[in-house]
Amino acid sequence: MISILGLQSSGKSTLLNILGCLDRPSSGSVAIDGMEVAKMGKAELAALRNQKIGFIFQNFHLLHQVSALQNVMLPFLYSSFPKAQRQDRALELLRSVGLEGRAHHKPFELSGGQQQRVAIARALVNYPKLILADEPTGNLDSRSGLEIMALLEDLNRQGMTILMVTHDPQLGAHAACIIHLKDGKVLKEEEVKERRRAAVELALLDEEES
Amino acid sequence: MSPFELARVSLETVAANKLRSALTMLGVAIGSMAIILLLSLSLGMNQQITGVVEGLGSNLYVVMAGRQERGAIAQGGRPTATVNNLKLQHAEKLEKQSSYHVTVSPVLNMPATVSYGKSSRAGVFVVGAMPSFPTVRNWPIVQGSFLRQSDIELMRRVVVIGKSVQDALFEGLDPVGKQLLIAGERFQITGVMGSKGQLFDIDLDNQVLIPLPTAQRLFGVNTLTLIFVHVPLADDIPAAVEEATQILSRLLRSEEFTVKSQGETLEALQAIVTILSIMLGAIASVSLLVGGIGIMNIMMVSVVERTREIGLRKALGARDWEVLLQFLSESTLLSLLGSLAGMTMAYLGALLISHLYPTFAVALAPFAVALALAFSMAVGIFFGVYPAFRASRLDPIEALRHE
Numbered sequence: 001m002i003s004i005l006g007l008q009s010s011g012k013s014t015l016l017n018i019l020g021c022l023d024r025p026s027s028g029s030v031a032i033d034g035m036e037v038a039k040m041g042k043a044e045l046a047a048l049r050n051q052k053i054g055f056i057f058q059n060f061h062l063l064h065q066v067s068a069l070q071n072v073m074l075p076f077l078y079s080s081f082p083k084a085q086r087q088d089r090a091l092e093l094l095r096s097v098g099l100e101g102r103a104h105h106k107p108f109e110l111s112g113g114q115q116q117r118v119a120i121a122r123a124l125v126n127y128p129k130l131i132l133a134d135e136p137t138g139n140l141d142s143r144s145g146l147e148i149m150a151l152l153e154d155l156n157r158q159g160m161t162i163l164m165v166t167h168d169p170q171l172g173a174h175a176a177c178i179i180h181l182k183d184g185k186v187l188k189e190e191e192v193k194e195r196r197r198a199a200v201e202l203a204l205l206d207e208e209e210s
Numbered sequence: 211m212s213p214f215e216l217a218r219v220s221l222e223t224v225a226a227n228k229l230r231s232a233l234t235m236l237g238v239a240i241g242s243m244a245i246i247l248l249l250s251l252s253l254g255m256n257q258q259i260t261g262v263v264e265g266l267g268s269n270l271y272v273v274m275a276g277r278q279e280r281g282a283i284a285q286g287g288r289p290t291a292t293v294n295n296l297k298l299q300h301a302e303k304l305e306k307q308s309s310y311h312v313t314v315s316p317v318l319n320m321p322a323t324v325s326y327g328k329s330s331r332a333g334v335f336v337v338g339a340m341p342s343f344p345t346v347r348n349w350p351i352v353q354g355s356f357l358r359q360s361d362i363e364l365m366r367r368v369v370v371i372g373k374s375v376q377d378a379l380f381e382g383l384d385p386v387g388k389q390l391l392i393a394g395e396r397f398q399i400t401g402v403m404g405s406k407g408q409l410f411d412i413d414l415d416n417q418v419l420i421p422l423p424t425a426q427r428l429f430g431v432n433t434l435t436l437i438f439v440h441v442p443l444a445d446d447i448p449a450a451v452e453e454a455t456q457i458l459s460r461l462l463r464s465e466e467f468t469v470k471s472q473g474e475t476l477e478a479l480q481a482i483v484t485i486l487s488i489m490l491g492a493i494a495s496v497s498l499l500v501g502g503i504g505i506m507n508i509m510m511v512s513v514v515e516r517t518r519e520i521g522l523r524k525a526l527g528a529r530d531w532e533v534l535l536q537f538l539s540e541s542t543l544l545s546l547l548g549s550l551a552g553m554t555m556a557y558l559g560a561l562l563i564s565h566l567y568p569t570f571a572v573a574l575a576p577f578a579v580a581l582a583l584a585f586s587m588a589v590g591i592f593f594g595v596y597p598a599f600r601a602s603r604l605d606p607i608e609a610l611r612h613e
Contacts, residue, residue: 022524046527046530061522078523
């Protein structure tokens with residue numbers, strides 16, 4: 001897990017868009033899973049996003065007219081994932097983010113933390129190589145934020161590469177490595193010495209409250 | 211995206227905005243209903259006219275007194291008023307001299323008041339006819355017997371009545387053998403004619419038939435109104451009409467008669483209905499077009515409103531053409547559902563019209579339904595293309611940031 005830390009207009013969004021294959025760099029090269037992005041056409045980039053990258057947004061970006069399950073299955077519309085296994089895959093992911101029994105709820109029937117979990121399940125659905133998280137806890141209270149971070153840390157432990165963009169140094173410390181950006185340039189790369197553990201902090205929080 | 215998934219996604223969106231979708235569909239529904247109803251009406255009218263003209267009898271041509279220009283019937287015209295010199299002898303000569311084995315049925319038509327007992331009926335057509343009438347006009351008798359040759363020769367006062375006259379004056383009683391008063395004279399009823407129905411508001415059964423010579427004496431004339439001529443073979447009709455014109459030219463001046471085949475009459479009437487249906491169809495199409503503009507309008511709004519959704523779909527891997535197809539299928543679905551609603555409305559409208567005007571039965575023409583459906587779909591696609599194109603061209607980064 002890597003954090004990209006920077007203030008507003010430090011270029012972190014642009015970097016995220018380029019890494020997410022939503023934008024192409026004007027110079028330099030980006031390779032995702034060994035494939036050079038700069039040479040690809042729009043349709044190829046779309047397929048690459050679908051197959052290799054999972055997006056998590058600050059404001060969740062769920063479709064409000066359909067259920068959590070349908071939201072998780074959304075990327076399947078644009079992939080060739082076997083039809084018969086789609087629903088099972090989505091339900092399995094909803095279970096793994098702790099939302100079993102919420103599959104048929106519409107987003108407005110879920111809390112912010114729960115909505116972000118749906119979005120995480122959606123990001124994972126096509127077995128991506130890379131998760132891009134843009135301020136994933138920015139719209140959540142601190143407890144829900146910690147829960148989401150615990151989930152991401154879990155995924156990271158299981159071997160998923162996660163790139164998180166944030167302006168909050170505290171949040172950046174959840175990652176193994178922080179890249180500081182300023183005015184579109186890498187200021188420094190910093191290894192995190194005392195990595196925060198969301199699961200541990202959650203347990204502490206529970207103790208305080210009880 | 212498979213077509214099935216495309217349809218499902220479109221349905222979800224349409225269902226998510228029920229009121230808006232319904233209002234958008236309404237425009238198309240009204241347009242479709244107008245097309246279906248108006249075309250069905252004029253097709254029905256056409257059929258009715260065909261039915262009535264063919265009901266005159268099959269393989270007919272008609273000799274009328276006076277000169278009538280081609281197309282004059284389209285202006286509702288009768289033959290221009292000249293001195294009527296058409297007589298029974300002309301009909302007899304026509305039958306004798308024609309080489310096409312024709313049968314003639316000369317008639318004299320006069321309106322008069324008929325009465326039975328205390329009930330009377332004005333404006334009944336009194337038809338002076340010959341025994342050949344039922345054969346030539348393909349108009350069978352349903353009760354009693356028709357006029358006989360002896361009735362003609364002896365100028366008897368006998369009468370065969372039409373269905374409407376029976377209904378109006380006898381109310382279920384058996385009229386055969388009863389005495390009917392026509393223009394003040396007593397006639398004995400020998401039979402009842404079968405029903406021919408109505409042409410618009412003209413009741414074809416509102417007539418009584420009496421021997422031709424009796425009618426001529428009763429009304430004090432020695433002329434005829436019409437001669438119906440039956441030709442055994444349909445293919446002979448044009449030649450027979452030509453020949454009749456020649457035969458009659460030797461007996462009458464050219465402005466004293468007109469020969470017209472059934473086909474010509476039919477064509478003239480159908481021409482009016484065709485013009486009518488084109489006009490009505492055009493008006494209905496305009497309303498469908500307006501419905502299409504409504505769809506375009508709402509789709510434009512929808513694209514703006516759902517900018518973030520479009521950005522999201524693109525981020526998740528939707529290609530431009532997949533976004534285009536999604537919006538296009540949405541506008542097509544709106545117009546399709548609208549058209550189906552229009553069909554239902556047309557069906558109910560047809561029921562209502564049939565209920566209010568029982569004589570004017572409206573059957574929904576499958577052709578009109580298919581046309582309305584195809585036209586609606588075309589409108590949905592045509593007016594959906596531009597908004598869908600706009601959606602497909604959105605930049606995902608900008609779109610995701612859209613507030």
